[in-house]
Every structure is written in structure tokens, then in C-alpha cells.
Amino acid sequence: VLGEALDTNGRWLAARLHALGIRTVEHVTLGDDARHTAATLRRLAGAFPLVITSGGLGPTPDDVTRAALAELAGQPLEADPDQLARIAARLHSQGRTLTDPQRLQALRPRGATCLDNDLGTAPGLHLRVPAAHAGGPPGPWSDVFCLPGPPRELEPMFEDRVVPRLRPDPAGVPAVRLLHTVGLAESEAAARLGDLLERGREPEVGITASGMVLTIRVRGASRPGGPGAVQAADHAIERARAALAPYVLGTGPETLESMLLDELVRGRARVAVVESCTGGLLGSLLCRVPGSSAVFAGGWITYADAHKLALGVPAGLLARHGAVSPETARALALAGLEAAARAQEAPGVGPLHCLAITGVAGPGGGTPGKPVGTVRIAHAWAAAATAAPSSHVTARHFHFPGTRADVQERAARSALAMLLFHLRGHGPGLPPLLWERPAPPASLTP
Amino acid sequence: VLGEALDTNGRWLAARLHALGIRTVEHVTLGDDARHTAATLRRLAGAFPLVITSGGLGPTPDDVTRAALAELAGQPLEADPDQLARIAARLHSQGRTLTDPQRLQALRPRGATCLDNDLGTAPGLHLRVPAAHAGGPPGPWSDVFCLPGPPRELEPMFEDRVVPRLRPDPAGVPAVRLLHTVGLAESEAAARLGDLLERGREPEVGITASGMVLTIRVRGASRPGGPGAVQAADHAIERARAALAPYVLGTGPETLESMLLDELVRGRARVAVVESCTGGLLGSLLCRVPGSSAVFAGGWITYADAHKLALGVPAGLLARHGAVSPETARALALAGLEAAARAQEAPGVGPLHCLAITGVAGPGGGTPGKPVGTVRIAHAWAAAATAAPSSHVTARHFHFPGTRADVQERAARSALAMLLFHLRGHGPGLPPLLWERPAPPASLTP
Numbered sequence: 098v099l100g101e102a103l104d105t106n107g108r109w110l111a112a113r114l115h116a117l118g119i120r121t122v123e124h125v126t127l128g129d130d131a132r133h134t135a136a137t138l139r140r141l142a143g144a145f146p147l148v149i150t151s152g153g154l155g156p157t158p159d160d161v162t163r164a165a166l167a168e169l170a171g172q173p174l175e176a177d178p179d180q181l182a183r184i185a186a187r188l189h190s191q192g193r194t195l196t197d198p199q200r201l202q203a204l205r206p207r208g209a210t211c212l213d214n215d216l217g218t219a220p221g222l223h224l225r226v227p228a229a230h231a232g233g234p235p236g237p238w239s240d241v242f243c244l245p246g247p248p249r250e251l252e253p254m255f256e257d258r259v260v261p262r263l264r265p266d267p268a269g270v271p272a273v274r275l276l277h278t279v280g281l282a283e284s285e286a287a288a289r290l291g292d293l294l295e296r297g298r299e300p301e302v303g304i305t306a307s308g309m310v311l312t313i314r315v316r317g318a319s320r321p322g323g324p325g326a327v328q329a330a331d332h333a334i335e336r337a338r339a340a341l342a343p344y345v346l347g348t349g350p351e352t353l354e355s356m357l358l359d360e361l362v363r364g365r366a367r368v369a370v371v372e373s374c375t376g377g378l379l380g381s382l383l384c385r386v387p388g389s390s391a392v393f394a395g396g397w398i399t400y401a402d403a404h405k406l407a408l409g410v411p412a413g414l415l416a417r418h419g420a421v422s423p424e425t426a427r428a429l430a431l432a433g434l435e436a437a438a439r440a441q442e443a444p445g446v447g448p449l450h451c452l453a454i455t456g457v458a459g460p461g462g463g464t465p466g467k468p469v470g471t472v473r474i475a476h477a478w479a480a481a482a483t484a485a486p487s488s489h490v491t492a493r494h495f496h497f498p499g500t501r502a503d504v505q506e507r508a509a510r511s512a513l514a515m516l517l518f519h520l521r522g523h524g525p526g527l528p529p530l531l532w533e534r535p536a537p538p539a540s541l542t543p
Numbered sequence: 544v545l546g547e548a549l550d551t552n553g554r555w556l557a558a559r560l561h562a563l564g565i566r567t568v569e570h571v572t573l574g575d576d577a578r579h580t581a582a583t584l585r586r587l588a589g590a591f592p593l594v595i596t597s598g599g600l601g602p603t604p605d606d607v608t609r610a611a612l613a614e615l616a617g618q619p620l621e622a623d624p625d626q627l628a629r630i631a632a633r634l635h636s637q638g639r640t641l642t643d644p645q646r647l648q649a650l651r652p653r654g655a656t657c658l659d660n661d662l663g664t665a666p667g668l669h670l671r672v673p674a675a676h677a678g679g680p681p682g683p684w685s686d687v688f689c690l691p692g693p694p695r696e697l698e699p700m701f702e703d704r705v706v707p708r709l710r711p712d713p714a715g716v717p718a719v720r721l722l723h724t725v726g727l728a729e730s731e732a733a734a735r736l737g738d739l740l741e742r743g744r745e746p747e748v749g750i751t752a753s754g755m756v757l758t759i760r761v762r763g764a765s766r767p768g769g770p771g772a773v774q775a776a777d778h779a780i781e782r783a784r785a786a787l788a789p790y791v792l793g794t795g796p797e798t799l800e801s802m803l804l805d806e807l808v809r810g811r812a813r814v815a816v817v818e819s820c821t822g823g824l825l826g827s828l829l830c831r832v833p834g835s836s837a838v839f840a841g842g843w844i845t846y847a848d849a850h851k852l853a854l855g856v857p858a859g860l861l862a863r864h865g866a867v868s869p870e871t872a873r874a875l876a877l878a879g880l881e882a883a884a885r886a887q888e889a890p891g892v893g894p895l896h897c898l899a900i901t902g903v904a905g906p907g908g909g910t911p912g913k914p915v916g917t918v919r920i921a922h923a924w925a926a927a928a929t930a931a932p933s934s935h936v937t938a939r940h941f942h943f944p945g946t947r948a949d950v951q952e953r954a955a956r957s958a959l960a961m962l963l964f965h966l967r968g969h970g971p972g973l974p975p976l977l978w979e980r981p982a983p984p985a986s987l988t989p
């Protein structure tokens with residue numbers, strides 16, 4: 098609650114519960130406030146059959162979970178003799194002796210069970226309370242598990258001491274299917290998916306966006322009626338695939354970069370980059386993927402005009418059309434292709450590609466004709482690692498919204514998408530990518 | 544709640560609220576469930592004067608925040624004509640047209656105010672409700688702000704549209720002081736800070752680590768006793784500065800990259816990069832900072848040996864010492880310096896630097912003598928934008944732990960730190976940086 102740490106335990110627990118077929122409804126983060134913690138435990142135990150806490154079991158005064166659990170139980174704290182012996186033995190093996198603060202860690206509310214901690218001093222706690230006792234309806238009960246905060250203690254304690262006490266319904270494990278797209282706006286994807294996205298539909302379909310990739314997530318019921326749920330999820334993902342073609346990338350856990358790498362490896366192809374406004378980002382995205390050495394053919398960060406000339410862009414062309422023009426983008430891609438072909442270590446082996454980016458990333462440098470966000474991306478390629486005359490080149494025109502970092506990120510990812518779709522044979526058959534604009538008339542002035 | 548994403552918005556908001564003197568009591572994460580979201584908004588608005596939500600404002604049916612707010616208000620959703628016009632204009636400027644799902648984003652509960660979104664289509668929402676209306680006590684009211692989920696939209700909207708509507712108690716603003724270091728391990732920093740880090744101490748001192756930068760955070764009481772708290776915080780930060788010199792970078796909100804940029808601008812200097820295993824990351828870190836055009840002198844991604852030769856590394860040297868050697872690192876930096884000097888548009892103006900990185904990022908490619916993580920970083924410079932014979936060059940040897948992406952990130956940031964400390968006049972007086980190793984004996988075989 099101070100904004101100093103990211104909560105990774107909550108994500109880890111939610112992912113594990115989801116895989117076990119248990120749906121997480123709510124996740125609460127609280128400060129070291131005993132009263133508010135007790136009130137929250139009461140609210141949750143009254144409404145839900147399972148409550149898991151992490152942290153607040155240590156030996157210092159800001160550790161309030163133990164007292165809050167006692168308040169929920171309506172029972173006093175008392176020492177657990179087994180745990181006291183375990184803690185003393187653990188400290189002894191480290192050449193230390195039991196102190197009063199450490200003694201506190203062996204306390205548990207009367208009626209609660211301690212969960213052994215093999216990797217730290219604080220045991221976990223388990224309390225089963227009737228929901229009615231916490232203000233809930235009569236009948237159901239709630240299992241409350243209190244786990245230590247350090248992930249290296251929490252994770253094994255959850256697996257070894259909590260999971261065996263849970264009774265998830267095996268038929269409740271959800272059928273989850275994923276589908277990734279790139280180059281499509283979220284609203285456009287939603288329009289294409291139509292009724293698949295309706296709330297309350299079975300299976301449930303959602304969209305998340307990250308780094309220009311949209312992920313369509315199909316989730317079967319958490320209480321599905323047997324194998325039918327799997328079929329329904331498969332059916333929904335096939336409907337989504339048909340609706341979103343040709344923008345579909347794949348269905349696995351892969352990223353845009355890793356899929357491009359796989360495609361290049363498959364075709365024994367290599368790619369060079371020429372970057373202006375992205376300053377190396379496109380190259381670094383490609384080189385972050387393990388195995389990229391096999392496909393990366395080097396790069397040039399031709400930030401200023403002088404660097405573009407040095408790479409081989411004709412001075413007359415640059416003067417005539419300006420740095421941010423389809424002509425210069427194409428010339429950069431062809432110059433990079435030639436330079437990479439010259440440096441190719443095994444000439445004549447496999448196709449060679451070159452992606453070139455030139456644009457106005459901002460925040461300064463925009464003009465009325467070429468506002469901030471204007472980016473041209475060119476793709477040059479040759480069937481073998483030789484450049485002209487057998488090389489091809491194409492340029493696309495984009496206008497990316499956002500900050501400087503956004504424009505750079507979007508430009509680099511659009512370049513990756515252009516090459517990936519080309520390698521998959523879409524070529525000119527691909528509808529416009531997100532933020533792509535029709536080619537403007539030939540630019541005659543810079 | 545599915546365990547797929549870490550919540551960074553919650554941390555960011557809590558940190559900003561804390562700095563404004565507003566204490567975060569509770570932080571809740573919910574699934575896309577309209578009913579439970581509405582019930583939670585009601586619970587929070589009945590108990591707290593300020594509620595901020597993030598996410599769920601998009602155009603698809605799984606975006607439930609707008610409907611939940613309407614339920615809290617007890618008012619129907621109606622279109623905001625201004626926002627409808629804004630959304631249409633935004634889409635139009637991107638060459639797109641308004642679709643029905645996008646129209647939904649202009650809806651707001653009657654009585655609520657829209658918050659303009661300068662960086663996306665979904666406006667934020669502000670609703671002021673009496674706490675009593677949400678089951679709370681008569682008298683107080685609650686301000687509910689609904690912000691979009693993407694951090695790049697949420698953060699400026701919070702600063703520009705929410706902060707001006709808050710009324711924090713100035714006496715509640717804690718005295719917070721920051722100090723950044725780079726090149727120092729967290730455990731080493733903790734040992735140097737000693738008793739400053741003790742719990743229960745006033746002011747409180749903590750350390751957080753991110754991207755190789757350590758941030759020392761001094762926090763006075765959240766209800767400080769007047770100016771004394773400010774003096775105590777200032778005193779603590781000065782003790783920390785003395786203990787951590789010479790690794791101290793600064794005390795502001797700046798990043799390593801932006802501080803380097805400022806230092807280069809101040810000295811009218813420029814920097815070129817030659818990257819092997821980082822594939823463009825160093826260039827992209829420099830070019831992400833607005834204004835980098837003034838200082839960035841281009842780059843070469845010399846991934847394979849052939850690219851190193853093409854830039855001007857002597858073939859005999861490369862064959863004798865191998866690609867990952869101090870000799871090759873120095874030759875790369877000097878070759879980059881020469882090439883950048885040749886391309887310099889205004890020759891003779893200001894100093895020119897070149898950083899070169901060559902190493903084994905892994906996961907493959909390691910050898911017993913040069914295991915994964917071995918990286919050499921060289922820095923060449925000339926007082927004016929002319930290369931040899933007046934140029935200087937130095938190389939450092941690192942062994943970075945972690946994944947391929949970790950090694951790349953740490954190598955690029957170490958290069959930035961080397962140049963920043965050089966520009967600040969530390970030069971050879973700087974103790975070893977984190978993960979730096981003593982120079983190995985001259986490498987005679989690749």
C-alpha cells in the first residue's frame with residue numbers, strides 16, 4: 098500500500114488456483130493494520146469458501162495476521178508446543194537461541210492448526226470457520242489459510258500443506274485456449290468476434306492487449322459438464338480464428354519475436370535492420386530471443402542524414418525526398434540489404450531480408466506534412482544472399498499515436514509483423530495493419 | 544485474478560498517493576464481473592473518501608467498470624456528446640471511423656464527469672457520491688475516479704485530471720527523499736548504510752532495486768511534527784550520500800539514460816555505439832529519451848565477425864584475440880569513433896565518444912574460458928570530433944549473471960554508467976562496478 102513492492106504472491110497463487118480449477122474472485126492488499134485486517138478476514142470468510150493470506154506472520158510488531166485470525170476465530174492465541182520445539186531446533190542448528198519475538202511465531206488461535214514451514218521460522222496457519230460465524234449464511238464453512246510472505250516459503254507451503262487440504266473438483270479444471278493476433282485494433286477485433294464476447298456466454302471469451310499483440314482467451318466453465326467444455330472451447334477458438342484471419346499469429350505461448358525467429362529459421366533466412374528513429378530497438382527485439390544469432394544479419398543505426406549517406410543512400414534522393422519518405426525508406430532497406438549481403442559469412446545460402454525504419458518519433462521534429470508519429474517502414478529482400486538486381490523492396494506508411502517511446506515500440510513491432518506476414522505468404526493479400534495509412538502521393542520536397 | 548499479469552498500476556498509484564500525503568488503506572483486484580465490481584465500489588465508497596479504479600473502460604463487453612459505476616450512482620448511462628466528438632476526431636485523425644463498440648466508451652452515468660484521455664480513446668470518469676448513498680454514515684462524501692488500464696494512459700490522466708481534484712492535507716505529506724546509485728550491489732549498499740536501515744527508526748530508510756539502479760528512499764513520518772521531520776530526512780539522505788559515494792547518481796526522478804543525456808548536452812558531446820551481443824539495446828536506451836537527436840552519433844550492430852571486419856576491426860586482431868576480448872572491444876570502439884567522426888555533420892564541434900559491447904549473452908555460445916555472461920565494454924573518446932591520433936580508449940571486463948535478456952540489459956546499462964561516470968570526472972578513480980572483474984591476462988587465443 099506504500100507503492101514500494103509489486104505483489105507477485107497474488108499472481109502466483111491465482112495462477113496455481115486457476116490451474117487447480119478454483120476461481121479467484123477477489124484479491125485484497127492491506128497495510129499492517131490489525132483492525133482492518135481482521136474486518137477483511139471476516140468479510141471474506143463470510144462470503145467465500147476459501148481465503149488465503151500471505152505475509153504478516155513474522156516476529157515483529159508490524160506482523161498482524163496472527164492476531165487478526167484469532168479475532169476471526171473468537172479464540173485466544175496460545176503457544177503450539179510442537180512449533181515452539183521446531184523453531185528452537187531450527188535456530189539451534191544455526192547457532193542461535195530462541196528470543197521472545199521468535200516465541201510469538203509459535204502462537205496460534207485455539208482451534209487453528211499450524212502448517213510446518215520447512216524453509217523459515219514462521220509456521221503457516223489453518224482455521225476452518227462456519228461462514229455464519231463471520232456474518233455469512235448458515236451451512237457453508239470457510240477454510241482460511243495464512244501463509245508466510247517470502248515466495249520461497251509460501252510456494253512450497255502452498256503445494257505441500259494447502260493443496261492436499263483443498264478438495265477441488267477435477268471436472269472443474271477449466272479448458273483454456275489462446276489465440277494471438279497482431280496488426281488489428283482491439284475494437285476491430287471485438288467487432289469481428291461479435292457475439293463470442295457476450296457476457297454470460299459459455300465458454301467465456303476475452304481480449305487482452307500487450308505490445309501490439311491481442312490475445313483472445315477462451316475459458317470453459319469452472320464447473321463444466323465434462324468433456325463438452327473442451328469441445329466448446331475448441332469450437333469457440335476456431336470461430337475466433339476464422340473471424341480474425343488474416344491477422345492471426347498463433348495459439349501458443351510465443352511472442353511476435355519468437356514466432357518471427359521460428360519462421361526465419363524454417364526458411365533458412367536472415368534479416369538485417371536499418372534503424373533511424375527507433376535507434377536500435379528493432380535489432381534488440383530480434384536479438385533478445387535465444388538463437389537469434391542464426392538469423393540476425395547485423396544492423397545500422399542511421400540516425401542522422403550523414404549516416405544514411407554513409408550506408409549508401411544516394412545524396413540526390415535524400416535531398417529530393419527528405420529523410421522521412423517512402424523513397425528514403427526503400428533506399429535504406431536496399432542499402433542495408435547490399436551491405437548485409439557483402440558481409441554475409443556464407444554467401445548464397447538462403448534468402449536475405451532487410452527492414453528499414455525512418456520516421457518522426459517526437460516529441461519535437463514534426464511538421465504539418467509529417468507530424469510526430471509519421472513513420473515509413475520498408476522491407477527489401479532477395480531470394481539468395483545477394484542484393485540487386487534480383488532484390489525486391491516495398492514500403493508502408495504509418496502514423497503511430499503516443500509518446501516517443503510508444504511510436505518507437507509500435508514502429509519496431511509493425512516492422513516485425515510486416516516481415517512475419519510476408520514470410521507466411523500473406524504478402525499483398527494482407528489488409529492494412531493497425532495505424533497504417535494509404536501511401537501518400539510521391540513526396541517531392543523534404 | 545487469473546494470475547496472468549502483475550498489477551503495476553496499483554503500485555504506481557499507491558506510491559503517488561503516498562507522495563501526496565494520502566494513505567492507501569486497501570487495494571482490491573477483481574475479475575470482469577459487473578455485479579461483484581458494483582458491490583465492491585459500493586463497499587469502498589461507503590467507507591472511504593477516495594476510490595480510484597483502473598481498467599475495464601474499453602469498448603468490449605468484458606469492460607464492466609462503466610456499468611458498475613452507473614449502478615453505484617443509481618443512474619442510467621448516457622452518451623457524453625463532447626467525448627463522442629473527441630473519440631470520433633481521434634479515430635478520424637488515425638484514418639479510422641467510429642464503430643458501435645467505440646461509441647460505448649463515450650457513455651457515462653448521469654451526474655458523472657468524463658476525464659479527457661489525451662493518449663487513448665476511453666475517457667476516465669469521476670463521480671462524487673454521499674457515503675450514505677453507499678451504505679456509509681451521513682455527512683461525508685466519496686470521490687470515485689475510474690481510470691483506463693494502460694499505464695501510459697492512466698499515469699498522465701491521474702496527474703492532469705485527478706490530482707487537481709484532490710484535497711490532500713499538506714501537513715500529512717511525508718518528507719520523502721530519494722538517492723539513486725548505479726554499479727553497487729544491494730547487499731553492499733545495505734552494509735554501507737548500516738544502522739540507517741534499522742526498522743522502527745525515524746525517518747525510515749529503504750532500498751529498492753530496478754534496472755541496475757538502487758534507489759535509497761528516506762521517508763519521514765506520515766504525520767510529521769513539522770519542519771523537524773524535513774530536517775531529519777535531509778540529514779539521513781546526506782549520511783546515505785556520504786556512505787555510497789562515489790556510486791551516487793542523483794536525487795531526482797531522473798533515469799540513468801536521462802542523466803547521461805543531460806551530461807552529454809552540457810558538454811556539447813555526442814556518443815556513437817557499436818553493439819554485438821546487445822543487438823541495438825544500448826542505442827535504443829539512448830534514443831528513447833526525448834532530445835537524444837542532439838547527442839546520438841549513430842550506431843553499428845556488428846553481430847557477426849564479418850560486420851566487425853566491415854566496420855574496420857583488423858582481421859589479424861580478430862583472428863588472434865577472438866570476438867569477445869578486450870582487444871576486439873577496443874578496436875570496435877575506435878572503429879566506431881572513426882566512422883562516427885567521418886559522418887559527423889558539424890566536424891570539430893565538441894567531444895565524441897563511442898561505446899562498444901562484445902560478449903556472450905547466452906544461453907548458448909559459452910566456453911570454459913568465456914562462459915555465458917562474459918562481456919567486454921570499451922569506451923573510446925576524442926576531445927573533438929576527430930578520431931585518432933588524439934583519441935583514447937579503455938576496456939572493462941564484466942561477468943553478468945542471469946538470462947540472455949538480463950545479460951543484455953546489464954551490459955547496456957553498465958556501458959551507460961561507464962560513460963556517465965567518465966563525464967562526471969570519476970575516470971580511473973571509480974571503484975569496480977557491480978559484476979566487473981579484474982582484467983584477465985592478455986587473451987592470445989580466441
